[in-house]
Amino acid sequence: MMEEMPLSADVIRSLQPYDLRVLLALERLMHRFEWVPVEDLAGATRLSLKEAEYRLGRLIERDLVRFDAVPYRGYALIFNGLDTLALRALTRRGTLRALGSLIGEGKEALVYEGLGVAPVAIKFHHVGQRSFQSVRLNRDYIPERTHCPWIFASRLSAEAEFEALSRLYPRVPVPEPIAMERHAIVMELIGGTTLNRAADLDHPPVVLDDILNAVQEAYRQGVIHNDLSEFNVMIDGDRIVLIDWPQWVGPDHPNARACLERDINNILTFFSRKYRVNRSLKQVVESVVG
Ligand SMILES: Nc1ncnc2c1ncn2[C@@H]1O[C@H](COP(=O)(O)OP(=O)(O)O)[C@@H](O)[C@H]1O
Ligand SMILES: [Mg+2]
Structure with a gap:
């Protein structure tokens, strides 16, 4: 994927109804084509070829769509365009x-x-x-x-x-x-920052216990984080919040135990290196599972 510009509310506001019609049609046609020919976009939107091309030009200018002539002349949605459609839907709702x-x-x-x-x-x-x-x-x-x-x-x-x-x-x-x-x-929206960037904790063992309790409670609810580390724990005052869950697995996953151990090990290693708070991995894992 290419580097993209951050989303901007101004860009979204500048989109006209025909721009959106073309963008939505492109999103739908992406299921059938890797690169959507302008003829199909014109057909799907019931715009003339010229109008469709003009609209596509505006979308490209705004970095929502890409054009390529290879392997054949066609248009593709890019992440920025998809983000824009999601944002617009959330606003409308x-x-x-x-x-x-x-x-x-x-x-x-x-x-x-x-x-x-x-x-x-x-x-x-x-x-x-x-x-x-x-x-x-x-x-x-x-x-x-x-x-x-x-x-x-x-x-x-x-x-x-x-x-x-x-x-x-x-x-x-x-x-x-x-x-x-x-x-x-x-x-x-969680305040504060992630543990790796946070200022030195006042009571590291208490924060560590809070995190391990959260891991245990999540496990009881059938969820293993599977990418846990100091980068995915936010700390806001003395409240901890675990974020970034798309790769979670359930306890029945074939690698569940290894995932859980790695999560816990990442956290224990961070606390041991930075705060000299040491816990036994084996004991912590047993208490979480037990
Ligand atoms: N709910 C939230 N509130 C505040 N900041 C957040 C929130 N979710 C994520 N962030 C911030 O965005 C960053 C990236 O989010 P994250 O879910 O960890 O995704 P990834 O690591 O895959 O990019 C986090 O490190 C954090 O700084
Ligand atoms: Mg993250």
Whole structure:
């Protein structure tokens, strides 16, 4: 996937009804083509070829769509365009009133601040070609012949994360899930920062216990994080919140035990290195499972 510009509310506001009609048609046609010919877009939108081309030009200018002449002349939706469609739908549903700044950028997601009824975080899942391979290993129900695996995989990833949050909230300290739209989820905005960037903790053993209790409670609810580390624990004052759940597995997964051990080991290693708080991996794992 190409580098893309961050989303902007101005760009979304500048889209005219015909621009949107073309963008939505392109999204639908991406199921059938890797590159959608302009003739099909014109047919699907009932616009003239000239009008469709003009609209596509506007969408390309705004970095929502790509054109390529190879292997044949055609247009493709890109993540920025998909994000825009999700954002617009969330706004129309009344879930979102304003888009704020980019607050997180990982290899598989962009996270923005936003305003709904209360401040929210909007996470757009971007599962690209590279990481699609591993998604396919974990989830054998991705159709092999889909033309746009990245749209499909990104949506699955959002669904998986939304499901975990819904199962866990409020018993486990995770962001409250608010809405899902396409490949995007809206959740409670957590203050503070991730543990790896946080200032030195006042009471590291207490924070460690809070995290391990959360891991245990999640396990009881049938959810193993599977990517837990200091990067995915937020700390806001003395409240901890576990974030970033798309790759969770259940206790019946063939690698469940190894995933759980790695999660716990990552956390114990961080606390041991940074705070000299040491716990036995074996004992912690046994108490979580037991
Ligand atoms: N609910 C949230 N509230 C506040 N910040 C968040 C929230 N979710 C994610 N973030 C921020 O966005 C970053 C990336 O989100 P994350 O879910 O970890 O995705 P990834 O690591 O796959 O990019 C986090 O490190 C965090 O700084
Ligand atoms: Mg993360």
